[in-house]
Amino acid sequence: MEENNSITLKDIGRVLFKNKLIISIIVLVTTIIGAVYTFALTTPKYSSTASIIVQVPVGSSNSQYDIVSSLRYVDTVLDAITENTILKPVAEKNDISLNRLTGMVSVSNATNSSLIRISITCDDPLLSQKLANDVAAQVIAEAREGGVLFFAVNCISQSGEALAGRYTSPNKTLYLIVSVLIGFVLAVCVVFIKEFMSNKFKTKEEVEQILNNHVIGYFVDKKIKNNEDNSNLEELGIHELESYNRLLNNIKYYNVDMPSKAIMITSSIKDELKTTTTVNLSQCMILNSKKVIIIDLDLHKPTVHKYFKLERENGIVDYLTGDLEKENLIHHTDSGIDVITAGKSVNNPNSLLESIKLKDLINELKEKYDYVIIDTPPTYSCSDSSIIANLADGIIYNVSMNYVHKNVARDGINSLKDKNVIGVNITKGEKNSNLKYYYY
Numbered sequence: 521m522e523e524n525n526s527i528t529l530k531d532i533g534r535v536l537f538k539n540k541l542i543i544s545i546i547v548l549v550t551t552i553i554g555a556v557y558t559f560a561l562t563t564p565k566y567s568s569t570a571s572i573i574v575q576v577p578v579g580s581s582n583s584q585y586d587i588v589s590s591l592r593y594v595d596t597v598l599d600a601i602t603e604n605t606i607l608k609p610v611a612e613k614n615d616i617s618l619n620r621l622t623g624m625v626s627v628s629n630a631t632n633s634s635l636i637r638i639s640i641t642c643d644d645p646l647l648s649q650k651l652a653n654d655v656a657a658q659v660i661a662e663a664r665e666g667g668v669l670f671f672a673v674n675c676i677s678q679s680g681e682a683l684a685g686r687y688t689s690p691n692k693t694l695y696l697i698v699s700v701l702i703g704f705v706l707a708v709c710v711v712f713i714k715e716f717m718s719n720k721f722k723t724k725e726e727v728e729q730i731l732n733n734h735v736i737g738y739f740v741d742k743k744i745k746n747n748e749d750n751s752n753l754e755e756l757g758i759h760e761l762e763s764y765n766r767l768l769n770n771i772k773y774y775n776v777d778m779p780s781k782a783i784m785i786t787s788s789i790k791d792e793l794k795t796t797t798t799v800n801l802s803q804c805m806i807l808n809s810k811k812v813i814i815i816d817l818d819l820h821k822p823t824v825h826k827y828f829k830l831e832r833e834n835g836i837v838d839y840l841t842g843d844l845e846k847e848n849l850i851h852h853t854d855s856g857i858d859v860i861t862a863g864k865s866v867n868n869p870n871s872l873l874e875s876i877k878l879k880d881l882i883n884e885l886k887e888k889y890d891y892v893i894i895d896t897p898p899t900y901s902c903s904d905s906s907i908i909a910n911l912a913d914g915i916i917y918n919v920s921m922n923y924v925h926k927n928v929a930r931d932g933i934n935s936l937k938d939k940n941v942i943g944v945n946i947t948k949g950e951k952n953s954n955l956k957y958y959y960y
Contacts, residue, residue, distance in 0.1 A: 539714070645687075815882070
């Protein structure tokens with residue numbers, strides 16, 4: 521079936537909300553880095569401005585000025601200020617290099633104005649003030665003493681003295697805003713790479729399309745009681761019970777004419793809560809007045825006995841090898857669930873799983889119980905599941921969201937394609953108020 525890889529705004533919003541902690545951490549880290557850079561690593565700059573005015577008198581009159589000639593002089597003076605002839609004496613006087621001074625100075629004037637502003641920008645507010653005044657004084661001296669600005673003799677005068685330099689950069693507020701924006705963009709990129717470029721299931725629709733099976737159960741990450749770490753049987757709450765009731769209804773109505781009584785529960789890899797599902801589904805069946813027995817056929821890593829505080833010994837392996845009588849095989853528990861534990865360890869369980877003795881036992885139990893629930897190893901770890909599948913009426917395949925790789929789950933369920941797979945049970949899913957459950 522062709523995969524639908526389109527991404528909707530709803531998907532984007534869901535992904536961003538789901539990863540809000542990652543986004544917050546990345547934004548916080550980049551903001552801290554930006555703040556450290558802004559306040560500790562960058563060098564503050566200060567700028568001070570002195571101004572001179574260029575006015576060419578008309579004839580011998582000092583009260584009237586030739587505006588056109590003044591503007592023409594201004595252009596020449598602007599070009600001359602940044603030349604070495606003006607700046608070199610100032611650099612030597614202040615014991616700084618000429619190249620450094622050249623990088624500090626800037627000149628400007630407004631259009632049609634005879635006022636020239638000489639600005640010095642450096643990391644010392646007092647030095648910027650002194651240099652601005654010295655450059656302005658040097659320009660005036662060059663004009664009065666017949667230097668490079670000889671043509672402007674008596675035409676240049678200082679209009680305003682420079683004051684202590686004012687802080688100009690860096691713009692701390694802007695730097696912090698940019699740090700936050702960079703952090704957010706980086707976080708979104710990380711989240712999208714994590715979510716949309718990974719090879720793990722993100723949505724129920726992906727599971728159905730890629731595995732070509734209906735979803736018959738959906739359990740959010742915190743709704744399913746995961747006891748596989750501490751292995752204790754816990755009473756199902758009303759919300760958990762409702763979810764398992766939905767799963768049970770889908771099992772019951774999968775094939776009304778030929779009900780599935782022997783149900784195998786498996787998954788692709790470990791930690792997909794198959795044993796948790798086995799135990800909790802059995803509790804749900806008991807609460808629905810059904811007679812239930814669990815057989816632990818995960819002979820590589822059995823855990824069912826831990827939930828019921830039973831010993832592993834005196835189980836199915838002991839019975840199949842002839843070391844235990846059938847009368848001593850079934851353990852009755854306070855929960856009302858009967859249990860057949862795994863029994864002693866065995867290096868190669870395949871021969872036992874393929875025995876007629878096991879098949880006959882399951883058929884006999886199907887006559888005595890409403891449901892025989894079989895816990896099996898993951899399909900990816902060994903071939904046991906494909907053997908046990910021949911003994912079951914139906915198979916529930918657990919798939920954990922954002923956990924198992926798509927190709928691993930697809931290969932696992934395909935190994936059971938000739939068997940009677942009832943459907944997929946999703947575990948570790950995301951909470952979704954719009955989720956619709958599938959019924960047969």
